[in-house]
Amino acid sequence: MNTHELKLKSIAYRKTILEIIYRGGAGHTAGSLSCIDILNVLYNYVMNITPENFDKIDRDHYIQSKGHSVEALYTVLADQGFYPPSDLDKLNQPFTHFVGHPTRKVPGVEHNTGALGHGLSVSVGLALAGKLDGRDYRVFTLLGDGELAEGSSWEAAMSAAHYKLDNLVVIVDRNTLQITGRTEEVTGLEPLAEKFAAFGFAVRETDGNDVEKLAAILDTVPFEACKPSLLLARTVKGKGISFMEDVKTWHHKVPSDDQLSEALYELATAQTTLEEVS
């Protein structure tokens, strides 16, 4: 998929995310908007994961450690053909599997997440098995920045470097906000790039809402041989909707009728602009 197509996808995904959260009556709105460009580039450009190869070990693997941004994941998986888009209407509906954090009961989900600080360890195990068996698959995992306060993430980081897992790509959705406020005011994380470098990762930074830059940097993984890769993706929480951007209250706020209309109008305008440019 080329850059223009990726940009259009991001707009379409944002529209779906907002609609399913609105209809489902709950969801992690801003975090899903923050990371959707990353998922877009991973699924449509970088990784070889399809409904057809999903039950095989020799494919790339994706574990979303920041499980609360599940609406982004459900949206992309529907688009990839893991289930019909109409299944997205099951979000938050009783007795369905489309709950507020990913479960393997939903086709295309690799691991159950939702409790933070778990995804990196599991990804390390998957990547280590690949190394031990001489397989060439890669493991991608998406971490929230707030979840880096969980010590288990750093236990896993040590193992990733110790076992020289250059088949592991860790992406941090660095939107600098968590539910209480700025990450740096809640529990300071900086200097984050230096911390991961000190833990043995090859670190790169990019604009995590720019699909072109994401695609370019992810084309270069592993960033260094014999080291796990860490992409510090600088993002904006609520990205793409002017009144949601970088506003902490949109962490899991559901748009009202008017807000949804306004948001969809903004996205339609962005799409028109993009199509005119091309």
Add this chain to the structure above:
Amino acid sequence: MSNYGQPNQQVFADTLLEIGNRNRDVMVVTSDSRGSGKLIAFGEQLPDQTVEVGIAEQNLVGLSAGLAAAGKKVFAVSPACFMTIRSLEQIKNDIAYSDRLVRVIGISAGVSYGMLGSTHHSLHDYAALRCINNIDIVAPADNFETRAALNAVIDYPRPIYMRFGKKPMRHLHDPQKTQFEIGKAIKIRDGDDLTFIAIGEPTSRALEAAELLDAEGLSCRVVSMHTLRPFDTDTLLDAARNTRAIITVEEHSVYGGLGECCAGILMQRGIHVPLKIVGIPDEYTVTGSQYDIFDHYGISGEGLASTARELLGVNV
């Protein structure tokens, strides 16, 4: 055959080495616990099947789930005290909820680390794991059960927790004549006055009690209830119907373990039989070796015999 064998932990390690040599997908993951787990030989002989994470039990369990997702037959090994509490959320989410077939191994379980104090005791593991869906629980009572259980878990279809201790164990079964199946209790001796239902290492203490009581003319059944989940309800009900009283014996808090499991089943079926739960009471645990602690809390041949006499209203 000597009456006593090896520590179950040693049998665990020896058996695992055999299994690991047969099946190269078998992996052992340790948290600086190779020495206490008797796994140094495994690490030396099968280095490609050994993963060390350092003193990091949460990562131990999460990483094991990832290895299992890639098709590895994983044994995650750490002292039971840390394994089942420090990494409980990883057991719950990454293994049980995510349905990853990891064999979670708690070594030096119960009060095996006697004098090291309560930080190193695991008197909570049965209770903690019984509340979590999709992880079975096994505590072998002797070397035979340990070996058989390990061979049984290689192709077991659900996540499972097993615990072992450090002391040489009395042989309780004739390996030639005994069948072992996860979820199926083993009757060690029969009797009709009272049944001891025991799990794990104190099972030999229950047998000692039955032998003492036999000399007094009391006929006691002894059941090794090595599996706490799936629970062998039929064996419990048979004891309730065909013997006059039941004593449960466990190296665990009296809360949330074997005893309360039995009591809950019996009460909900309207079966009223004199019942005593013997385990570690809800108090600041005394110090001492495993045997000292057992003896102090009546988990001894004489202590259990005394409880049995009381329950049956027998004056000696």
